[in-house]
Amino acid sequence: MLQVILKRIAIAIPVILVVASVTFFLVRMAPGGPFDAEKVVPPQVMKNLNAVYNLDAPLIIQYRDYMVNIIQGDFGPSFRYPGRSVTEMIYTGLPVTFELAFYAIIVAIIIGVLAGVIAAVKRNTMLDYIPMTIAMIGICMPTFLLGPLLVLFFGIHLELLPVSGWDSLAGDKILPSITLGAAYAAYIARLSRGGMLETLSQDYIRTARAKGLPEYKVIINHALQGGLVPVVSFLGPATAGLIGGSFVVETIFQIPGLGRFYVEAAFNRDYTMILGTTIFFSTLIIFFNLLSDIAVLLMNPRARSEA
Amino acid sequence: MNQQSSLWSDAWRRLLANKAAVAGGLILLFLIVLAIFAPWIAPHSYAYQNLELGAQPPSSEFLLGTDTLGRDLFSRILYGARVSLLVGFVATGVALVIGVSWGIIAGYFGGKIDSLMMRIVDVLYGLPFIIFIILLMVIFGRNIWLLFAAIGAVEWLTMARIVRGQVLTIKNQEYVLAAQAMGVTNMQMFRKHIFPNILGPIAVYATLTIPQVMLLEAFLSFLGLGIQPPMSSWGTLIRYGVESMEEYSWLLIYPGLTFTITLFALNFFGDGLRDALDPKISSD
Numbered sequence: 001m002l003q004v005i006l007k008r009i010a011i012a013i014p015v016i017l018v019v020a021s022v023t024f025f026l027v028r029m030a031p032g033g034p035f036d037a038e039k040v041v042p043p044q045v046m047k048n049l050n051a052v053y054n055l056d057a058p059l060i061i062q063y064r065d066y067m068v069n070i071i072q073g074d075f076g077p078s079f080r081y082p083g084r085s086v087t088e089m090i091y092t093g094l095p096v097t098f099e100l101a102f103y104a105i106i107v108a109i110i111i112g113v114l115a116g117v118i119a120a121v122k123r124n125t126m127l128d129y130i131p132m133t134i135a136m137i138g139i140c141m142p143t144f145l146l147g148p149l150l151v152l153f154f155g156i157h158l159e160l161l162p163v164s165g166w167d168s169l170a171g172d173k174i175l176p177s178i179t180l181g182a183a184y185a186a187y188i189a190r191l192s193r194g195g196m197l198e199t200l201s202q203d204y205i206r207t208a209r210a211k212g213l214p215e216y217k218v219i220i221n222h223a224l225q226g227g228l229v230p231v232v233s234f235l236g237p238a239t240a241g242l243i244g245g246s247f248v249v250e251t252i253f254q255i256p257g258l259g260r261f262y263v264e265a266a267f268n269r270d271y272t273m274i275l276g277t278t279i280f281f282s283t284l285i286i287f288f289n290l291l292s293d294i295a296v297l298l299m300n301p302r303a304r305s306e307a
Numbered sequence: 308m309n310q311q312s313s314l315w316s317d318a319w320r321r322l323l324a325n326k327a328a329v330a331g332g333l334i335l336l337f338l339i340v341l342a343i344f345a346p347w348i349a350p351h352s353y354a355y356q357n358l359e360l361g362a363q364p365p366s367s368e369f370l371l372g373t374d375t376l377g378r379d380l381f382s383r384i385l386y387g388a389r390v391s392l393l394v395g396f397v398a399t400g401v402a403l404v405i406g407v408s409w410g411i412i413a414g415y416f417g418g419k420i421d422s423l424m425m426r427i428v429d430v431l432y433g434l435p436f437i438i439f440i441i442l443l444m445v446i447f448g449r450n451i452w453l454l455f456a457a458i459g460a461v462e463w464l465t466m467a468r469i470v471r472g473q474v475l476t477i478k479n480q481e482y483v484l485a486a487q488a489m490g491v492t493n494m495q496m497f498r499k500h501i502f503p504n505i506l507g508p509i510a511v512y513a514t515l516t517i518p519q520v521m522l523l524e525a526f527l528s529f530l531g532l533g534i535q536p537p538m539s540s541w542g543t544l545i546r547y548g549v550e551s552m553e554e555y556s557w558l559l560i561y562p563g564l565t566f567t568i569t570l571f572a573l574n575f576f577g578d579g580l581r582d583a584l585d586p587k588i589s590s591d
Contacts, residue, residue, distance in 0.1 A: 015430055023442065030446040140570040142522055144529040144542075145563045148549045156553055237432075244437040247530060252549070262438075263530055266445050274445060278438050289433045 005294055012286050019282045020070065024063055027275045053077065053272070075276030080268050086276035093258030096166060100176055100249065100257060101242045105235070107181035112188025113231065119189065120196035120227070121219065131189060138186030143245050147179040147252040166255040176253045180245050184238055188231050196227035229299055236292025240285045318507070321583035328579020334572035342388040351379035353386040354537055362555040372557045374547065380558065383544060384565055390540040391566070394455060394524040395517040395573075401459020402520070403513055406466025411497060411505075413467070414474025425471065428464050436461035440523070441532055449535050458523050462516055469512055473505040507584040514577035518570045525566065541566040 050056045053076070054065055069076065075086035115131040122128055154175060155163035162172040199205065200223055208218045246259035254260075258277065265273035322328055341348060350370070357377030365372040371380040413424040440457045447453055477483060483500055491499070521541075527533030528542030529549075536543070541562050548559030 011430070012433075015433070019434065026442060026446055136571075136574070137567075140518075140574060141567055142525060142570075144526060144549075145545055145559075145567065148545075148552055148559055149563065152552055152556060152559070240435045240437070243435065244526070247437075248526065251530065262441075263532075266441050266530075266532055269445060274442060278435075278442055281438050282435050285435045286433050 001297065004297060008290055008293055012290050016279075016283050016286055017067075019286075020067065020279045021063070023275055023278050023282075024066055027271050028059060028062075030269075030271060053079070070276075070279060075280070076272050078270055078273050080265070080270040080273065086273050089261055089273065090258060090277065090280055093256065093261045096255060097243075097246050097250070097257035097259055100166075100173075100180060100246060100255065101239075103173060103177035104180035104242065104245075105184065105238075107177055108184035108188055109231075111181075111185040113192050113228065115185070115189040116192030116194075116231075117196055117219065117224070117227070119193045120200065121215075123197065128193075132193065135186040135189045138182050139190075141182075143179060143183060144248045144252070146182055147175070147249060150175050150179055151252070164252075164254040166253070166257070172253075176249050176255060179252070180242065180249045183245070184242070187234065187238075191230040191234055192228060195230040196223060199223045199226040202226070225299060229296060232299060233292055233296045235295075236289040239288035243281055243285065318583040322579055325579040325582065327575040328583070331572040331575035331579065334568065335576060338388055338569060338572075339392065341385055342392050345382075345385040345389055349379075349382035349385045351382045353378065353382045353539075355379075362551065362558065364555075365557060371561045372555070374558055375551055375555065380544075380561060383539060384541070384562055387539050387541045387544050387562065388565075390451075390534055390538055391521055391524065391542070391569075394451075394458070394534075394540065395521040397455045398458040398462065398520040398524070399513055399516045401456060402462035402466055402516055403509065405460065406463035407470050407505075407509060409463065409467040410470025410472075411474055411501060414471035415478060415493075415497070415501065417475075417478075421471070425468075428467055432464055437523070437526075440527065441530075444527065444532050449532060451534060451538070454524065454527070454533060458520050462520055462523075466509070466512055466516070469508055470505055473508055474501060477501055477504050511577060511581040511584055514573065514580055518573040518577075521566075521573075522570065541569075 047056070054062055057065070066076070073087060075090065078084045078086055078089065081089075115135070119128040119131050151163045154161045161175050162169040163175070165172045166176070167173070196219075205218060205223055208222045209215075213221075243259065246257060247263050248259075249255070250257045250260035251263055261273065262277045262281075264270075265277065322332075355378060357373070360373060360377035362375045362377075363369055363373045369379050369381065371384065373379055374383070409424060409428070413421045440454075440461065443453065443457045478501070483496070486496060486500055524533055524540060525542030525545065528540050529546045531546065534540040534543050544562035545559065545566065548562055552559040
């Protein structure tokens with residue numbers, strides 16, 4: 001068990017290093033220097049600028065310095081916002097994005113698991129069809145459409161909830177969290193329904209019923225653990241989607257999180273910011289995938305013994 | 308194993324019996340026809356600006372209204388269909404070519420080659436590709452062909468896994484062993500025996516990849532990192548719709564509705580195709 005986890009970590013570390021290296025060289029391949037858009041500057045100023053951003057060293061030295069720095073948590077200065085470091089921007093944006101993602105995933109798990117479990121237990125009834133149809137809509141409706149529609153209806157039409165911002169008006173976190181969580185609620189509903197249906201047909205469930213346990217105890221004590229394995233293994237890859245979703249949601253609702261910083265950096269060609277956040281996001285996603293793999297191993301005795 | 312003709316005609320019959328799939332297929336066909344004949348169907352130019360007219364609500368003259376620059380929304384949605392569907396098909400094609408060849412090679416040769424190739428797929432699966440596509444678009448410019456290639460290049464992983472699994476089962480069947488014993492070359496083996504037998508799962512997965520690809524394109528275009536003006540896809544139309552939705556809600560609602568219905572149709576058609584071609588694996 002411990003060996004498997006160590007093996008996964010041993011694979012993850014070189015992957016992160018390769019991703020960081022590839023990203024570094026890709027960004028350095030970008031046409032033009034970082035200051036091209038600016039008005040023409042005297043050569044001496046250019047030279048000083050290059051020195052500040054460590055662009056005057058040979059590429060391989062730049063690479064070495066960069067890698068050494070990021071291991072120490074220093075992603076260098078931002079190209080577009082002089083005086084601000086990428087690390088500082090990650091530091092201010094990340095808590096907001098995390099909070100948003102956390103609420104979204106809570107919304108998704110509560111609605112998704114509840115709908116999925118009920119649908120599985122009440123299979124082929126209205127309590128199965130209606131939630132599953134809504135789930136299908138939830139999967140087809142993209143975040144960048146759902147968000148504006150919710151704003152249009154609850155914010156502008158009914159004037160019930162604030163349409164933008166974060167932590168400034170009461171209730172301004174509700175719409176973004178629902179927008180980001182909706183698609184995941186739909187996926188989780190489908191996954192937990194599938195997982196529950198499979199688990200409910202197992203022998204040990206029949207045994208539990210045969211010994212006279214009430215149905216709700218059969219479900220809560222016996223079926224849920226096995227039935228929710230697909231949900232847990234989905235949560236790791238879901239982080240990647242959540243980060244992508246946060247780009248959209250933070251843009252729509254003007255939330256000062258890391259996702260919006262990233263989109264702005266991509267727009268402004270803030271190369272150091274893009275480089276730093278790409279490496280940071282990648283590490284984050286690989287880490288969450290690792291976590292969910294371990295959680296699945298812990299939850300599933302069969303996978304544990306195979307390993 | 309059934310004869311090939313009866314396998315396909317069985318599947319066709321099962322597909323026709325599935326109402327949701329048929330409806331999805333018909334909607335798709337309709338959209339494709341509209342997209343192809345957009346220049347003849349569109350009542351107005353998609354690019355002609357009439358600033359004096361400005362944004363008008365739907366009327367008999369402008370079926371779905373006009374945007375803030377006075378351009379006919381219906382015509383713009385028609386032309387947007389061309390770009391969105393083209394991205395869907397081309398990028399899926401790219402994903403197909405990479406995924407199918409990768410899967411066939413890994414599955415057919417097996418052993419070390421297989422485990423190495425599949426390990427690469429496993430590692431790539433864990434990477435944040437949305438971020439890499441954005442990175443590529445930033446570095447190499449927002450070029451539509453690059454967009455196709457980049458999206459296709461990230462969507463092939465699942466295809467490779469599915470194809471490999473299919474090839475693994477097929478290659479141990481007696482007729483393949485017999486062909487091998489008769490000295491058929493690898494190339495002939497792929498063409499005659501393996502490829503025709505994995506066509507079903509490929510068709511199913513390709514249909515289900517198209518909506519994902521279109522979603523990815525619309526996502527990028529929504530952020531302003533995908534299709535660039537004067538071209539517009541449904542994603543860019545939704546982006547403009549959001550900008551002016553407070554006063555002119557139709558600019559958001561109609562493109563959004565078109566896009567969602569299309570994704571619906573593709574998903575239902577793909578699900579139906581899967582059930583029809585492989586009754587063993589029904590949907591979850």
